[in-house]
Amino acid sequence: MHRVRFAPSPTGYLHIGSARTFIFNWLFARHHGGTMILRIDDTDLERNTEESLNSIYDGLKWLGLEWDEFYRQSDRGELHARIANRIFERGMAYRDFTPASMDLEDKDKVREGPWLFHPGMRELSAEESDRRAAAGEPFVLRFRVPRDPERAVTFQDAVYGEQSKSTADIEDFALLRSNGAPTYHMASCADDIDLRITDIIRGQDHLSNTYKHVLIFEAAGAAPPRFAHLPLLVAPDGAKLSKRKHGPVVSVLTYRDAGFLPGAYINFLCLLGWSPKNDREVMTLAELKDAFTLAGVNRSNAVVNFTEEEPFDPKAVWLNAEHIRLLAIPELAGAMHPFLTSAGLYADFDQVLRVAPLVRERIKLLREAATVADFFFLDKLPPYDPAELIPQKGDALLARSVLERAHQVLETAEFNHDGLEAALRRASEELKIKTGQMFQPVRVAACGRKVAPPLFETLAVLGRDTCLRRIEEAIRKLQEVY
RNA sequence: GGCGCUAUCGUCUAACGGUUAGGACGGAGCCCUCUCAAGGCUCAAAUAGGGGUUCGAUUCCCCUUAGCGCUACCA
Numbered sequence: 001m002h003r004v005r006f007a008p009s010p011t012g013y014l015h016i017g018s019a020r021t022f023i024f025n026w027l028f029a030r031h032h033g034g035t036m037i038l039r040i041d042d043t044d045l046e047r048n049t050e051e052s053l054n055s056i057y058d059g060l061k062w063l064g065l066e067w068d069e070f071y072r073q074s075d076r077g078e079l080h081a082r083i084a085n086r087i088f089e090r091g092m093a094y095r096d097f098t099p100a101s102m103d104l105e106d107k108d109k110v111r112e113g114p115w116l117f118h119p120g121m122r123e124l125s126a127e128e129s130d131r132r133a134a135a136g137e138p139f140v141l142r143f144r145v146p147r148d149p150e151r152a153v154t155f156q157d158a159v160y161g162e163q164s165k166s167t168a169d170i171e172d173f174a175l176l177r178s179n180g181a182p183t184y185h186m187a188s189c190a191d192d193i194d195l196r197i198t199d200i201i202r203g204q205d206h207l208s209n210t211y212k213h214v215l216i217f218e219a220a221g222a223a224p225p226r227f228a229h230l231p232l233l234v235a236p237d238g239a240k241l242s243k244r245k246h247g248p249v250v251s252v253l254t255y256r257d258a259g260f261l262p263g264a265y266i267n268f269l270c271l272l273g274w275s276p277k278n279d280r281e282v283m284t285l286a287e288l289k290d291a292f293t294l295a296g297v298n299r300s301n302a303v304v305n306f307t308e309e310e311p312f313d314p315k316a317v318w319l320n321a322e323h324i325r326l327l328a329i330p331e332l333a334g335a336m337h338p339f340l341t342s343a344g345l346y347a348d349f350d351q352v353l354r355v356a357p358l359v360r361e362r363i364k365l366l367r368e369a370a371t372v373a374d375f376f377f378l379d380k381l382p383p384y385d386p387a388e389l390i391p392q393k394g395d396a397l398l399a400r401s402v403l404e405r406a407h408q409v410l411e412t413a414e415f416n417h418d419g420l421e422a423a424l425r426r427a428s429e430e431l432k433i434k435t436g437q438m439f440q441p442v443r444v445a446a447c448g449r450k451v452a453p454p455l456f457e458t459l460a461v462l463g464r465d466t467c468l469r470r471i472e473e474a475i476r477k478l479q480e481v482y
Numbered sequence: 483g484g485c486g487c488u489a490u491c492g493u494c495u496a497a498c499g500g501u502u503a504g505g506a507c508g509g510a511g512c513c514c515u516c517u518c519a520a521g522g523c524u525c526a527a528a529u530a531g532g533g534g535u536u537c538g539a540u541u542c543c544c545c546u547u548a549g550c551g552c553u554a555c556c557a
Contacts, residue, residue, distance in 0.1 A: 009557050041557065100555060115484090115553075140555050160487070169485050169553090177555040184557045208486055208552035231488080231550095238549055268494095271506090275495055279505045298495080301550060305493045305507090315494060315507045325520080361520045372518090424516090439516040451518045 002034025003198045006067070007188065009041040010052040013251040014059030016304065017203060017233040017241060020269040024230060025201050026065045027270070027292040037195060038067040042074045043187045059252040064262050071195065073187050080182035083190040083220050084141055084175045092219040093175055095129045095139040096121040100178065117142070117172035141176035143215060153211045158228035158294040160204075165211045173212050185209065189216040197225050201294075204229040204301075228294045231273045232301045241304065249306050258312065259339055259366025264323035268316040272302035282322045312365075321364040332356045336369040343370035345377040354461045358453035372453075376461060381448035381470060386477040388444045391437035396482035398433070400475060402441045405431060407471045415464050420456040445474035 006022040008014070029036040038060075042048045073080075087093045098118045122144065133139060145167050154164040175186040182190070192200065192213075207229045217224040235241050241250040248254040255265050263285055271281065275298065276291040283291065305313045324332065333349065333356040340347035355376045359369050375381060390399045405427050413423035428438035439455050446452075446459060446467055459467050 007557090011557075043557075047556075096555090138555095142555095163486080165485070171553075173553095174555055179555080181555085183555070188557085203551095204487070205551055206557095209557095211486095229487090234550075236493085240550080271494060273494090277496065279496070281494090281506055300488050302495095303493060313493080313507085318507055321520095359519095362518070421516090428516095434516095436516055443517065447517095449517095453518075455516055 001198065002029060002032040003037065003196055004029050004034060004201055005037035005039050005192070005195065005197055007039040007041045007073075007191075007202075008056055009043075009047075010049060010056060011047040012052050012243065013055040013253060015241065015250055016252055016255075016269065017250075019059060019063065019252045020233060020272065021201065021203055021230060022060065023063070023065065023266055023269055024274070024292070024297075026067075027289055028199065028201060028294065029068075030289045031292050034198075035069065036065075036067045037069045037071065037197070039071045039191060039195070040073060041184070041188065042072060043182060043184055055251075055253065059256075062252065062256045062262055063266060065266075069195075071191070073191060076187075076191060076194070077182070079194055080187045080190045081176070081180070083193065084182060084186055086221075087143070087175065087216070087219045088141060090219065091144070093141050093143050094122055094124065095133055096142045096172075096174075097124075097132055097137055097139045099138075115171050116145075116147075116168075122172065138178040140174045140178050142172040143175055143212070143219070145170050145172050145215065153214050155210060155214050155224060155227055157207070157210075158199075158226060159231075159297045160207065160229055160299060163207070163210065165208075170211055170215070175216075185212050185216060189213050189220070192225060193217065193220060193222040199226045199228065201228045201230065204232050228297065230297060231299055233272055233304050234301045236303055236305055236307070238301075238303070246306075247311075249304070249311050255312070255316075257367075259363075259368065260316070260320050261323045261327075261335065261366070264320040265316065267323065268313070268319050271315070271319075272304065273298055282319060282326075284326075317364045324363060324366070325360060327360070329353060329356045329360075332360055336366055339367045340370055340373075340377065343367075343374070345370060345374055347377050351376060351461075358457055358461065362453060375447045375449075375452075381473070384444065384448045386474075386481045388450055389441045389474055389478060391433075391440045394433075394437055396478055398437070399441050400478050400482075401431065402433070402438055403445060403471050403475050403478070406438070406442045406445075407468060407475075410459070410464065410467055410471070416460050417456045420459050424456075441474070442471070445471045 004025045006025045008018050026036050028034070040053065084093070096118055098121060121142070147167055150166060150168050152164045152166050153170065154162060157163050173185060174183045176182055210227055214224050233241060235246050239245065243250050252265070266285060267283055267288065270283070270288055274292070274296050276283070277296060280291070305315070327335065330353065333352040336356060336359070337347055337349065337352050340352065355373050359373050362372055363369055389403070390396055391402065406424065409423045409427045413419050424438055424442065425435060428435050431438065440450065443452055443455050444450055446462060452458060
């Protein structure tokens with residue numbers, strides 16, 4: 001039985017690194033038929049906000065990966081205190097009455113070596129400790145790291161292998177704050193014990209903390225779970241991703257809003273720090289689930305390759321394009337639709353259905369549909385330069401005769417790909433011009449630009465009336481200028 | 483400062499002692515072609531440095547260097 005948890009603290013938005021941790025946990029759980037737990041680690045510092053929690057939910061919701069159990073750490077204070085007290089009663093923790101302010105001074109002074117504990121506090125007699133506590137003197141409950149026979153704390157990490165650290169390098173860390181609230185280490189371990197977590201999969205920034213956690217598990221009389229630490233996601237300069245320094249690229253919602261497909265984005269994130277080792281890159285969620293193992297996770301940090309000009313990693317963009325091409329037309333139309341309407345285009349869904357095949361191989365992000373395909377949904381074309389209507393090696397006169405001929409031909413042509421192609425090719429032969437010289441003015445007249453989807457399909461989707469109207473308009477434009 | 487982790491093309495990565503060090507993105511070029519894409523082909527591009535071990539090191543060990551993490555009554 002595998003029970004894993006994703007435990008974000010609501011102090012911002014859903015960070016892409018957190019999203020990846022969530023995904024790896026999910027993949028692991030689903031791969032093994034285990035249980036995915038979402039636990040909000042809101043051990044009460046002032047930084048937690050409901051707004052941030054909602055933002056995290058939005059991110060998770062977009063990814064579309066569901067969880068089986070849900071907990072909020074702030075509901076479980078009693079459990080945390082109970083386990084902390086159990087550790088205290090066993091003599092594995094002690095009260096430290098050192099005032100918080102003094103703590104800081106000390107740290108500055110003793111920064112030469114490792115800070116292990118406040119002298120005197122560790123050895124306080126039970127009587128004095130009890131007396132001072134009873135007198136209401138505030139204290140921090142600290143873990144009594146065993147040092148008498150110095151020993152090593154060791155654990156096996158599924159990614160980093162055997163880890164070991166001497167207790168001589170582990171300080172007496174806090175379990176309970178002076179206000180009685182548990183620290184992260186305490187709350188997290190207590191919950192992991194209570195929720196019977198079997199595998200902790202989390203960021204490598206916790207690798208060093210794990211020694212403390214192993215100590216807590218043991219002191220609480222629980223067997224430590226298995227651990228797997230994930231290499232971190234970093235910015236191109238090697239620094240860790242921060243909103244302040246790197247902007248919106250660190251939030252998953254940015255990717256949603258730009259028109260990434262959740263499956264594509266998950267695919268991208270999975271490829272950072274993990275490899276199926278068979279050169280496969282474009283993978284669906286189901287394929288990822290089947291292929292995912294901790295053995296495929298590597299150990300060095302992965303750079304999310306963005307710049308100011310290119311805010312999205314090119315590989316993420318490419319993968320998104322690949323996933324878009326994998327979509328069936330109705331799915332693509334459904335995914336595109338909101339981006340069209342939010343761009344102010346009145347997008348009748350039947351029309352979106354017809355347009356989707358024409359943009360499928362031409363967009364990398366869904367939001368690009370609004371700029372690539374706007375003319376399908378506009379009644380009147382945005383203004384364009386009439387010079388664009390003039391074909392290669394031609395002049396305004398030629399443009400005009402091409403358009404007039406096209407108009408004539410389109411009045412009677414069968415309005416589908418083959419009919420239009422036959423009609424327009426025949427027209428170009430009759431005019432004794434190259435096909436390109438024939439097609440380009442028609443394209444500009446119909447689309448208002450030189451770069452557009454393939455002509456015949458485009459005209460067919462646009463329909464006879466619109467095409468004729470736009471060609472007439474183009475002829476008018478030419479007359480005005482030339 | 484202490485402790486720990488990491489180090490293959492610009493980026494993501496493969497190669498669990500023997501390969502012309504592979505793939506992908508991105509870049510360059512060519513082909514296809516009604517524009518743009520998509521697709522196909524080709525090219526440039528890497529084992530951080532120094533010592534060992536070994537018949538043989540990208541791979542194992544040590545040192546150096548660099549980066550990152552932890553070192554809070556944050557998580």
